[in-house]
Amino acid sequence: MIVVMRKGTTPEEVQRVMDRLREYGFAVHLSEGVERTVIGAIGDKKPERVQQIEAMDGVDKIVHILHPFKLAGREFKPEPSTVPVGSVTVGGQTLTVIAGPCAVESEEQILTVAKAVRDAGATMLRGGAFKPRTSPYSFQGLAEEGLKLLALARERTGLPVVTEVMQPGDVDLVSGYADVLQIGARNMQNFPLLREVGRTRKPVLLKRGLAATIEEWLMAAEYVISAGNPNVILCERGIRTFETATRNTLDLNAVPVVKQLSHLPIIVDPSHGTGKWSYVIPMARAAVAAGADGLIVEVHPNPEEAASDGAQSLKPEKFRELMREVGAIAAVLGRQLAPAVA
Amino acid sequence: MIVVMRKGTTPEEVQRVMDRLREYGFAVHLSEGVERTVIGAIGDKKPERVQQIEAMDGVDKIVHILHPFKLAGREFKPEPSTVPVGSVTVGGQTLTVIAGPCAVESEEQILTVAKAVRDAGATMLRGGAFKPRTSPYSFQGLAEEGLKLLALARERTGLPVVTEVMQPGDVDLVSGYADVLQIGARNMQNFPLLREVGRTRKPVLLKRGLAATIEEWLMAAEYVISAGNPNVILCERGIRTFETATRNTLDLNAVPVVKQLSHLPIIVDPSHGTGKWSYVIPMARAAVAAGADGLIVEVHPNPEEAASDGAQSLKPEKFRELMREVGAIAAVLGRQLAPAVA
Amino acid sequence: MIVVMRKGTTPEEVQRVMDRLREYGFAVHLSEGVERTVIGAIGDKKPERVQQIEAMDGVDKIVHILHPFKLAGREFKPEPSTVPVGSVTVGGQTLTVIAGPCAVESEEQILTVAKAVRDAGATMLRGGAFKPRTSPYSFQGLAEEGLKLLALARERTGLPVVTEVMQPGDVDLVSGYADVLQIGARNMQNFPLLREVGRTRKPVLLKRGLAATIEEWLMAAEYVISAGNPNVILCERGIRTFETATRNTLDLNAVPVVKQLSHLPIIVDPSHGTGKWSYVIPMARAAVAAGADGLIVEVHPNPEEAASDGAQSLKPEKFRELMREVGAIAAVLGRQLAPAVA
Amino acid sequence: MIVVMRKGTTPEEVQRVMDRLREYGFAVHLSEGVERTVIGAIGDKKPERVQQIEAMDGVDKIVHILHPFKLAGREFKPEPSTVPVGSVTVGGQTLTVIAGPCAVESEEQILTVAKAVRDAGATMLRGGAFKPRTSPYSFQGLAEEGLKLLALARERTGLPVVTEVMQPGDVDLVSGYADVLQIGARNMQNFPLLREVGRTRKPVLLKRGLAATIEEWLMAAEYVISAGNPNVILCERGIRTFETATRNTLDLNAVPVVKQLSHLPIIVDPSHGTGKWSYVIPMARAAVAAGADGLIVEVHPNPEEAASDGAQSLKPEKFRELMREVGAIAAVLGRQLAPAVA
DSSP states (O other): OEEEEOTTOOHHHHHHHHHHHHHTTOEEEEEEOSSOEEEEEESOOOHHHHHHHHTSTTEEEEEOOSOSOSTTBTTTOOSOOOEEETTEEESTTEEEEEEEOSBOOOHHHHHHHHHHHHHHTOSEEEOBSSOOOSSTTSOOOOTHHHHHHHHHHHHHHOOOEEEEOOSGGGHHHHHTTOSEEEEOGGGTTOHHHHHHHHTSOSOEEEEOOTTOOHHHHHHHHHHHHHTTOOOEEEEEOOBOOSOOSSSSBOOTTHHHHHHHHBOSOEEEOHHHHHSSHHHHHHHHHHHHHHTOSEEEEEBOSOGGGOSSOGGGOBOHHHHHHHHHHHHHHHHHTTOEEOOOOO | OEEEEOTTOOHHHHHHHHHHHHHTTOEEEEEEOSSOEEEEEESOOOHHHHHHHHTSTTEEEEEOOSOSOSTTBTTTOOSOOOEEETTEEESTTEEEEEEEOSBOOOHHHHHHHHHHHHHHTOSEEEOBSSOOOSSTTSOOOOTHHHHHHHHHHHHHHOOOEEEEOOSGGGHHHHHTTOSEEEEOGGGTTOHHHHHHHHTSOSOEEEEOOTTOOHHHHHHHHHHHHHTTOOOEEEEEOOBOOSOOSSSSBOOTTHHHHHHHHBOSOEEEOHHHHHSSHHHHHHHHHHHHHHTOSEEEEEBOSSGGGOSSOGGGOBOHHHHHHHHHHHHHHHHHTTOEEOOOOO | OEEEEOTTOOHHHHHHHHHHHHHTTOEEEEEEOSSOEEEEEESOOOHHHHHHHHTSTTEEEEEOOSOSOSTTBTTTOOSOOOEEETTEEESTTEEEEEEEOSBOOOHHHHHHHHHHHHHTTOSEEEOBSSOOOSSTTSOOOOTHHHHHHHHHHHHHHOOOEEEEOOSGGGHHHHHTTOSEEEEOGGGTTOHHHHHHHHTSOSOEEEEOOTTOOHHHHHHHHHHHHHTTOOOEEEEEOOBOOSOOSSSSBOOTTHHHHHHHHBOSOEEEOHHHHHSSHHHHHHHHHHHHHHTOSEEEEEBOSOGGGOSSOGGGOBOHHHHHHHHHHHHHHHHHTTOEEOOOOO | OEEEEOTTOOHHHHHHHHHHHHHTTOEEEEEEOSSOEEEEEESOOOHHHHHHHHTSTTEEEEEOOSOSOSTTBTTTOOSOOOEEETTEEESTTEEEEEEEOSBOOOHHHHHHHHHHHHHHTOSEEEOBSSOOOSSTTSOOOOTHHHHHHHHHHHHHHOOOEEEEOOSGGGHHHHHTTOSEEEEOGGGTTOHHHHHHHHTSOSOEEEEOOTTOOHHHHHHHHHHHHHTTOOOEEEEEOOBOOSOOSSSSBOOTTHHHHHHHHBOSOEEEOHHHHHSSHHHHHHHHHHHHHHTOSEEEEEBOSOGGGOSSOGGGOBOHHHHHHHHHHHHHHHHHTTOEEOOOOO
């Protein structure tokens, strides 16, 4: 890192900072410009050490040279990672499409959607049993009953199941039913939850927070990996900006950025990212063209009776259209849709 | 709410929407303009009903007339609320100042700070025992040992103690030591945690999320209140914008907006809001001038040895300066600093 | 529009608002809910009338039902527009690729790039003669000398020329050389400039402002069209968000949103949108997959000697790779690259 | 500046970058860490040189140590600047309050407001003759007729006049009538306009752009100063964020940040910053408490008949209340309102 001293700092202040850096185990290089003195510090950077240096007299700011993530970074592991989910592999040359309703509502609903998306070529089934909702008065999900229905749908269709876990105390319960544990956007920095899913070996679908930089998102992945679970799949789902024409601003730039910084697979959620079903197909095509490893899409047999997120759900026939179109784009990039479940 | 139909919608589509609204218990008014048909719907608005209507054929969008919060709203309770914390009252004509280190580090550190801020006139002591940190490699707090040290500092100084709780499973533990339970910005929409603190009667300091609208923040308060705990204190601590000169953008506009929409007291955190100690005093003055009910400020006897957030911590002498200046501003507005703890 | 009255408003206040609306020529509908009174107002909405109503006693807020743009809107003209530029047509089934250096630097430079991009299949040549630069100490462009070099490059390659005009007083000068007048992002709401290019018939490439909503962008197009020039091409080039991994956040969601709201063609600038050449090709693919009518891309024969924006410029061989890849994606969507210039 | 090389860069690449830096006149320091090589470069940094270095093979990124502004910076001129406007001085120990209507509408309107704000103690009169409006169909101002009415109001009240100039070609015209030339937020990076007002000696009120960082804002001031006009007054007027409860997010943090970085005076516009008259007084108090050198406030005798911005205008009696309250806050900080105009 680089320690930039204030203009007019005294030699004693510079010396104290250099001494402190050496005490913390850094090798230091002094560079005195006409206007500013900067100190290069090489060594293992503990976050609290950095803040202590930053608080010293005469220090203007600290400039970081290296990214703070390690295990999630491409410098640690240059080859792209793949994450196995049952017989499916996320990442590599395969395009993974996860589809299903926002929330599990009933046996009939989840079985209908599961079959529809399986028949259209989806690779996994999504569906919420525990639902984070802005309002305490909204439908909060069927809880364990929902998990059981997801397991039933898996049994009937062969599709692995992705569902959200909202608190550390539920990780064991949800792991008992799910194939992939989803961490929602609002929980991206719920650190006790990240550590808890890190203690399992279940694949984790880690959604980007609404105000999270890509670096913070990779640090959230670092929590999971450093706790022992390397099976992290990132999911871009839109960030919050001033634009109100879409519910969120789906940030597809994150796809090439993540591919450059990290070895982890990344998929994209155009349903939450845009909030409107009519934008889902074009943005799904764009995500695949940008190099995403997959998609997660909301599909409902009857959006106008959905218990949540009807406005952004595709009807099954629209989902089949999506599958055809993204399949064609994937082929251009030398990727294949995962083979249909037997 | 207002249901706006698309241009060129058919009379049948309009009829179906009106029938559905009536079925859901709304009274409806049809208004046919030259370019658009809009339907006014009066009644109790369940969130899932709204989304179902929004997903119907012919519907362009739903426009909300009323705010979604109830118990947190000023229409529900026109008089400002106050929250009692031991012998202190937050809200009303009193200005509450909470001060202390970012994290509890040692007995000596917390006792030194506690006495210093008490002597300068602070009303409560803050200090983290469980610390949410962006990096898994950062100091994560002393946990229960930190809580015990906070209790010791309270015993020695008489100051009530504010500290963060990060997960539902810790609420009982933290409640055993703390006078106020802090919900951090990253947990503002950690709904299981909100419900759990809502089951206690402990005062809750609810920080605004980095990407949370004021409406969402009040909905988070609604979670706590609707679970049975009316003792919510809001805390503005900066939102995330494109500006990088400050760590966050402290949004003081939230003070008059909250005062207009809600009866809950609101305090301001200029330390996290700006991220730099030299901006803390002017923004503390501004917060009080905007009408805030109090402040929460980071103070450390030796910021350059702080285990976290040294760069934004005030030294005790600077904190005394802050107290003098905000006291003078409060007096102009007819407010008093809470009387010194005996 | 809908006028929402405050809770507790008096019948007299409601009456005054209704009278005023009628006086302004609106038809009004009163709807009295349990908690709020709302007044529907149908008629031609003059912006200043709306603000006057909003300022009346008892009025809480105005809710707009219709978009404010007319001539730029799809309701005004349901069929997609195309914009002719010499023998090229922007929009429709053709994919337009505009390429060239950030700034015109010398005869050799612009001729080299022009030939390289023409040979790779580009449809038009871009290059700045007047450069808006954040710093007054940066290279500001060759001015008229640059325009002459662009005209020379057009003569040698047959490529139509796109270049920026920065002030009303330069519109005639630039129109004398350019085939398309570019309005830069920082000038999207430079209204005198918009009106001035609206008085010509030259095609206008209108970049989206860094903080502009899509609605405001279409209102800027409305300025040009209402002044008499229907030949507007929109250009998404990234918005400003909290994310710093990319220079801007290229907002591809704007592509399907614009296609739904407007008949105007829209192209995408992945060079400014991301700020880093290694992200340009994936985001160019994504833009085409999202349905964009074209691209504008920075290409420089020797980025490390470019007078500006070297870090985001593609070398000619990378540009050829881009052309191959976007051509393949376009084909999937049933679009063709414009035929090579003879 | 610091040049950070990519991981795995070759010694030849490092050498080429160092050679190039020396060729451009920089003194260089090489620092080879375990993971990265960084090169410190000391010297005069031309913006285009930086971009060329950034585009070289092996370069990961450039880190800037110094701010890019010079003449606007406190390192160039450590003492705060004051700007004389007739007999008034902006900056220093005086609090300047500029007040008046959004737009000049008629002789009666502007004279009524001018007298009202003068009698309440305002220091200058504001009023728009050329109005930048989002819609081409909105009232665009009275143009020169409006300027004449402002001059008449000055004659009658003695108040200096602040009004906006929108294009370079109007600078002479507006300078003939106005005492302060206002550059609107949407024109903050209208560089030809900045240069043109820089060629006069008229005081310039430079509003911050909606998406402008503080650094870019100071660079806009640098354009004016470097063209020869040192009389720049900065004006914070709100930035664009995701929050919709206020029209913009008034960023009061900018006050202490600007005070630290620059010697220029800074005033605050709580009317545009919040967009709602009921938030104007608390935010005006907060601005003064944060250390602002003044305020600019919209006042209209009859907001519900204003040609623009009625919803954010104060009635004269509310403005008198504002003057009383900010005067009391200013006194706490040792500042005085400018003496009343004779």
